[in-house]
Amino acid sequence: MKTGDQVRFLSEVGGGRVSGFQGKNIVLVEDEDGFEIPMLRQDVVVVGNEEYDIGKVNTIEREKPLPSHAGKPEEPVEKPITFKPKPLERREGERLNLYLSFLPDEVKEISSTGFESYLVNDSNYYMQVSLMSAEGASWRLRFSGIIEPNSKLFVEAFDRSQVNDLERLCVQAIAWKQDKPFTLKPAITTELRLNLTKFYKLHVFQPNEFFSEPNWTEDVIRDDKPVRNVYVDAEQVKEAVFNS
DSSP states (O other), X not given: OOTTOEEEESSSSOEEEEEEEETTTEEEEEOXXXXXXXXXXXXXXXXXXOEEETTEEEOSOOOOOXXXXXXXXXXXXXXXXXXXXXXXXXXXXGSOOEEEEEEESOGGGTTTOOEXXXXXXXXXXXXXXXXXXXXXXXXXXXXXXXXXTTEEEEEEEEXXXXXXXXXXXXXXXXXXXXXXXXXOOOOEEEEEEOOGGGGGOGGGOBOOSSXXXXXXXXXXXXXXXXXXXXXXXXXXXXHHHXXX
């Protein structure tokens, strides 16, 4: 499979043209509207020069101009994944909901695998989001970008040796709508402390409404309110009680 191949999806209706790759397992498929849809390699199949319309396979070849890069071999391009947003607003989407998700590269090798992280915007608002991790008394910016309504956005890939960097996180978010009136939402800053032992527990990673792949998803903003998800070590609590 290479850039420019026509593919169709095995697990759902549709398909398009391969526009790039994300790591070893993710194929970026550009549909007829120009949106890039990330799919697992095993969920797509090359179909040569067939073209696909939404909801059905179009077996009649249509004339269309060749892209400027036609005929030139390309290497897989590493780039952030953006997901096609849902076209309609939802009533429940008027409240801000933001999540941070972790997907293992090889879930069956949970003790040694690397991970990818995503931010999920489950609302009708655009969000400008910054994600930071603590370094002593300071902070390091890990991601900053705009997430479209009702969509999810690739943040970063990291290996097992970098897991400890994620124990203390800070998320800042500003929300708005474009070209329409909206209810003003306050800017939000919240800190999270992750229980890093979950990165080693297979049962923690399960499919959910946002990902068909096994994942661990943490709340960041729930119904307009920041979630202060602070993990407290039981041994530290016991020691504090006995020393008080």
